[in-house]
Amino acid sequence: MSNEQLYIAAVLHSWKQVLGRYSDGIAPLTDEQFQKRVAPGKNRLYYLLGHLIAVNDRLFPLLGIGDRLRPDLDEAFITNPDGTLPDPLPAAELKALWTEINNKLTAALERFTPQQWLEKHTAVSNEDFAKDPTRNRLAVVLSRTNHLSYHSGQAMLTK
């Protein structure tokens, strides 16, 4: 492997590892168990999963790899806090959606060449990217991996 391929392998491994651990953790949960809160007065596991789905779904346009699957979920899981709106889907459907979105995302990440990882994400203008080339796809994926780790730590508290 070239040095650039080794960098990418580490980033992809990190992404898949964090995704795998969280996904394994929620796989056996029933709809009822998804109603548990990570701590008193804090988010339900159900809301966290919806939130993670919406955030990852936003990566398709942000990384320039396609359209979102479910932009309609932002209202319930990003714009509003837990408990504001009725739950839009059963937890089992959220779980299936989580798998679908991440399989599609990961496949797209695996197709990026080293150069494509360093291309700008779509929320930065050409001018700003010329001034700051660190606003690239790689930075976005590292940030979302951390975001998932952050909420995984919370979800784990219900064990």
Place this chain on the structure above:
Amino acid sequence: MSNEQLYIAAVLHSWKQVLGRYSDGIAPLTDEQFQKRVAPGKNRLYYLLGHLIAVNDRLFPLLGIGDRLRPDLDEAFITNPDGTLPDPLPAAELKALWTEINNKLTAALERFTPQQWLEKHTAVSNEDFAKDPTRNRLAVVLSRTNHLSYHSGQAMLTK
């Protein structure tokens, strides 16, 4: 910046961002506030900080950048769960140690050349590294960044 420098910049930015957010979060806490649990029956903020210190302190030998500052803390914060042993230090001293260890660590990471990031970590043998060159320093730092994100998400629940 070269492509390799851009990869490293992203990894370092991610490390410093996660470190900065957690550090800012605990900076104003009093010794008493450090006794809060992240959820009923779960770790105290005090224990989490000690745990994060011990885990990051282990990076010095693991990355081959020097000796540990406080190997004596493993007993209280890694080997045993919260509440097993008496607290070894006041929280204010843990906070100072956290800053000291991370400043030293981050300075060492900033000195790594692109090639040094891809060198093996010290827990893997030459033979195993020859078979799997992804067991490098970069993989370790990404993993520890995720570890810190994970516990940051828990600590945030006490807000």
